[in-house]
Amino acid sequence: MRRTLIPRDKRLPLEQLAPYLLSVSDPPTPFDFAAIFDNRQPVELEVGFGKGGFLLQSALSHPEVNYVGIELEKALVLYVATRLAKRGLRNARLIHGDARRVLPLYFPDACCQAVHVYFPDPWWKRRHKKRRLFQEDFVRHCERILQPGGQLLIASDVEEYFGVMTDLVRTQTRLQPAETPPAPTDPQWMTNFERKALQEGRSVFRAAYRKVAEEVSGQLISGQSAGNTSQSVPSASPAAGSAL
């Protein structure tokens, strides 16, 4: 598996990073984001935040929004937690884990106003394609955790994979195409992979989708519900370490 090397001197000691890390409980109990952030601000999720450029810039620019990131590589989680800690950004938390397992177990229905997935690994080799983040279950959980009106925002520099991503959203969810936000022109807002793609002259494909509330017998409902989310929702205490 690919590993990103982040020198140890680029990160603060774990005790200082703990307030920025969300651990997952065993047995699993869904996150209560109002308790975690100690406020009822809307929550946005970024899956696979890499070096954290987008997450950091978003948290800095929108203190009225809470940001949660999930990232598979621990070194990147600690590196980005260091970037958050150095700026004292308390409206962001990071989870070390596989989003394909974290979303079903820990994210309640309709808990996010946006889900961002930028430049997911394409896993080129045929035998590795099952490692791709975008699978049927993943897009269904993205839909489930969005509030009505909430958006899924995606980008890739791999046309074939982008086609797979958009086909999955179209066939597996009831999300509706939405106006795609303009590509960032300020490098501060670009993800690391976006910057690289542009430097190397590659095209970037992006799309946005909105969850539309459905009307059933005069009542507005927010779409499908997925198992496991009707449990009680205790507060999850921020802590370092555990991962899925």
Ligand SMILES: C[S@@+](CC[C@H](N)C(=O)[O-])C[C@H]1O[C@@H](n2cnc3c(N)ncnc32)[C@H](O)[C@@H]1O
């Ligand atoms: C190609 S990088 C893109 C990083 C960043 N979004 C960017 O645009 O610079 C993909 C990232 O997704 C992470 N990732 C891959 N599969 C994941 C999964 N199942 N759950 C969480 N993160 C994942 C990888 O570790 C990596 O950091």
